[in-house]
Amino acid sequence: MSFIRTVLGDIAPETLGVCYAHEHIIIDPGHMTERFPEFLIDSVDLAAEELARFRQDGGSAMIDSMPTGGRNAGKLAEVSRRTGVHIVSPTGLHLQKYYPADHWSGSKSVVCLADYFMREITFAINDAENGAVRKPANEAANASPGPSPRAGLIKIASGLNRLSEQEKHVFAAAAAAHRNTGCPILTHTEQGTAALEQIKLLALLGVDLRHVVLSHTDRKPDLSYHREILRTGVRVEFDSAFRWKEVNPTRDLVLALAPEFPSQIMLGMDAARRTYWRSYGGSPGLSFLLTDFRRQLLEGGLREELWERIMVANPAEAFAFAG
């Protein structure tokens, strides 16, 4: 039986409901927020307020995409308990620039990184950070799964235009953890670039591309590029719908591609700044896709059935563990 691993436990994919595929519900203080203070989103109360509104507007689930270095799975679990919104939290690693220069991840072998990812998927997310070096492997292996949140996703990232050697290293570790656990993979692309290189590498490493989601590719809103990506069978997540000003290339991409690739497109907001959240006094708020963007797409001719696939069926399939 396939399942989706949320911070409150495993659920049947068909119970996921309307899902945002790339969010930032909590980003705790640390190296990242010291460098980028606007990324600080650490309040459980304000997250619960925003997600309660999301739920009222028809939302049911969110994929949090913050791996170690700002992640707080305990807080995510509390937000989920308070609001009833399903939340998935990732293991994995973000771009190197989000970690201190001497971060442990830079000096670990592929095997060691894969082992760290697998422990967070199988046993528990290490909210104390630095898990890969602090916890002896035998201690983690003997621990019972218990109530601690487990990772339901592996987040990996590449920079502009090409993958660095270190990024390839992390991709190899993620692929190994995926092959061993079936855990789905969510990638960050920088401005939508290097998508084809990411796909080629993951396919070569034996990853099931139906459980790979490439994020932010709509920041490179080129139709033929997207057709090339989607023909591989991988899935994509668009999250710039609320960022464009006059024209909306994200809307145009969805309208053009959803009928052709109905099971491969998903939406999110990647709203990793407090200025985007209503509960922090910003706008447009996390209900934007369910209210404004849904209306824009339906007015543009998207069939209701395709909206349902994008928001419900596609995330349920993509974020389920591979068999």
Ligand SMILES: [Zn+2]
């Ligand atoms: Zn993100």
